[in-house]
Amino acid sequence: EPEVTQTPSHQVTQMGQEVILRCVPISNHLYFYWYRQILGQKVEFLVSFYNNEISEKSEIFDDQFSVERPDGSNFTLKIRSTKLEDSAMYFCASRRFVSDRRNTIYFGEGSWLTVV
């Protein structure tokens, strides 16, 4: 079964450092997402990306965050200057169809970010 792959699986970084989390969505998918989950809490939407631009973002996704699809296969999330509260599991997800009747979203296994 096709899958979304994420790297790294775990990263520890110092506060104030830049972090890039990488994702390879399923190859024929068109919509891409980043979600995060703080330990023990619910999965929170960060941003959606379609046709090489952000289609929607949440309040969490402030100027410290950016996303990019640099080469047609990778989809990255950059956090410019990490804060302690950025520590969370970050999930990449992708979806094939634009129409909402075929809306299954597939999640990667996550990148666990620890900011110290």
Added chain:
Amino acid sequence: GQQVMQIPQYQHVQEGEDFTTYCNSSTTLSNIQWYKQRPGGHPVFLIQLVKSGEVKKQKRLTFQFGEAKKNSSLHITATQTTDVGTYFCAGTGPSQKLVFGQGTRLTINP
């Protein structure tokens, strides 16, 4: 903005007992999805409901989508230890983003 509420937050049952989690959206949904997340794992897609009043079954799991497309439930009959995990509902509203409920963490006494 769109909010999805899920109850209960925790549920502990004896193996063999039934389990139900409920999901309620502040807005009408175009569809609702259910996910299971094991401790330390990622959300795994279980099912999607699209039609008003839809009911779907997967072995011991029964999923319902309300007539108004604002609520949903997941019922597990005769729980087994392999059912342990957190069950999330997630709804798609007017935008294309998927909004998750808080999840119901199910633990089971063997």
